Amino acid sequence: MTLTDKTVLITGGKRIGAVVARELAERGMDVALSYQRSRDEAEAAAETVRAAGRRAVVLQANLSRGDECGALVNGAASALGRLDVLVNMASVYRESPFDEIDEARWNEGLDVDLRAAYLCARAAVPHMRAAGGGRIINFSDWVAASGRPRYTGYLPYFVAKRAIIGLTEALALELAADQILVNAIAPGPILAPPNTSDEELKSVESATPVGRWGGESEIATAVVFFIESGFVTGETIRVDGGRHVR
Secondary structure, three states: OOOOOOEEEEEOOOOHHHHHHHHHHHOOOEEEEEEOOOHHHHHHHHHHHHHOOOOEEEEEOOOOOHHHHHHHHHHHHHHHOOOOEEEEOOOOOOOOOHHHOOHHHHHHHHHHHHHHHHHHHHHHHHHHHHHOOEEEEEEOOHHHHOOOOOOOOOHHHHHHHHHHHHHHHHHHHHHHHHOEEEEEEEEOOOOOOOOOOHHHHHHHHHHOOOOOOOOHHHHHHHHHHHHHOOOOOOOEEEEOOOHHHO
8 A cells, every 4th residue: 555645543642653643644644643631742743744744633532432432433534534544552551460450450451452443443444445445553562472471460451462463363354355454563662661760771672682672663664564565464563673582
């Protein structure tokens, strides 16, 4: 798929999502960005899209609510006139000791990290069919893609991100005849969380074979690859600097 004059919805408009939005705009795409609470960050990302000469729209949605997933997708398609690409990037990443994972905490993680990805994809399919095809890019995690948990305290997150791989493969099969290709990205050490100490930064660098954090542009590169490719579907690629092989 060529990117020029195509449209994309990115769920999550700050940090990595903002860089992906800018990179896609610079390649000719119009961009819709969603946010739940971080409106200022989403608006800032939209400004970088407009600075690249492309259209941008910012939409609020609580992706833990099923009805808002569909409304978000349809709103983006209406605002931009079509929808060619969906990037399911929104995620809940929260440390939770096992004894504190009640039903509400469990649902919080899976509703956003897994259910919303499916519901947004489901809502996007009619728009992509109307356009003659499309791309859905989900987000897993390098640990989940490695097939086993490595850290305690992230049970709902790991389960959801592991399930995203299965969702990606199943959707790829279901939608291949419509020329809607579905793939997933499993990031590793891309961007350090806020308040990461120097010791923690260096620890991650030493544990990563390429010896550094990846940076947001590495994810943007992977997103562009999946959009441009016309023969890759059902794949999950790890963008982790070789972390999974150590």
